[in-house]
Amino acid sequence: MNNKTLALFTLIFFTIILSSCNNVTNYDDIAPLPPKNIKTITGDNRVDIYWDPSPSTDVAGYNVYYSYSYNGKYTLIGSTKETYFIDSEARNGNTYYYAVTAYDFNGNESQLSDDIVYDTPRPEGFNQVVFDYLQFPDQSAYNFSSFSVVPYNSQNADFFFENYNGTYYIDVWKDSDIQDMGITKDIYDVDYAPLTGWVPLVEGENIKYAEAKIGHTYVIWTWDNHYAKIRVKEITSQRMVFDWAYQLVEGNRELKRADNPTTRKETYKIVIRKR
Known part of the structure; x- marks a missing residue:
């Protein structure tokens, strides 16, 4: 192997090592901030849910959860890249509490939103x-x-x-x-x-x-x-x-x-x- 070939291999090797180091250094494990000002519109067997965007800059989308009480267990009902979601499975006469999280491109998910938001669909x-x-x-x-x-x-x-x-x-x-x-x-x-x-x-x-x-x-x-x-x-x-x-x-x-x-x-x- 001549000196020119050896130098080329050395350059490629260090490029790969540096690239790997950069990937480790740039890995994001910080969750975005949750959205605020969650609001709902009461419908007939549906609830429309709206919120303000998360202030974080790397948000990829939002997860929407519901519970039967504010401090109860929250269940994921859907995800969206928008700042609204329609709960089309809501049923008239039942009261639902809603919370929204933000997630980023690395899969980090925020805490549940703090707003106390509930809704009771009606005919x-x-x-x-x-x-x-x-x-x-x-x-x-x-x-x-x-x-x-x-x-x-x-x-x-x-x-x-x-x-x-x-x-x-x-x-x-x-x-x-x-x-x-x-x-x-x-x-x-x-x-x-x-x-x-x-x-x-x-x-x-x-x-x-x-x-x-x-x-x-x-x-x-x-x-x-x-x-x-x-x-x-x-x-x-x-x-x-x-x-x-x-x-x-x-x-x-x-x-x-x-x-x-x-x-x-x-x-x-x-x-x-x-x-």
Whole structure:
């Protein structure tokens, strides 16, 4: 072997050694920081989960976990490179706690996110129709628990529609409550049922009522302590078309989103229904 060949082999050998040393030196075993500001949007048999990106620069993606309690065991439900994830396996009436981790290109995974985030999916419906109870009494009310139109004087009527000399109303019986939340762009704009501000009962009357206005969303606190919302889409002299959402869990005010449940106070209604 001549000197030129020997020098070439020596160069290759040291290049391999240096490369190996560099790989060892550059190996990353530091996990990225977890994401923050986890938020959820309550859906019908689904929960949409959003978060702010991890501040770490080497994030390859995120893992999403759920549990049935904040301090319980968290189970991986999916991974994504985006900053949102849809839990399409969530079921109405069940409460889920969510946490998100970040992982890097070397497989290092962060701790679970700290945010206290839970959600209870609930059913919803669109383009439902009820009719004026004075003209069509058997098709004038809606019962959220059965997702069905019922007569206005049914024990199961949660609200009914009224055309009173050209002014339109959404009526509830006196053991229920209603509140106009104002103009909204869709049914999802109202996150939570309010704690106060319900329409008062007029002395001597058996119903409470709010004027029905197209584009407004109304929250209803039903006689059996459930919360629902409806958004009016169309009104004629005979009928009202609306979208709705209904929380299956008694006393749970979630109608869209759960961000910081530690600040919430639940209220309950205990009523024996009378007409």
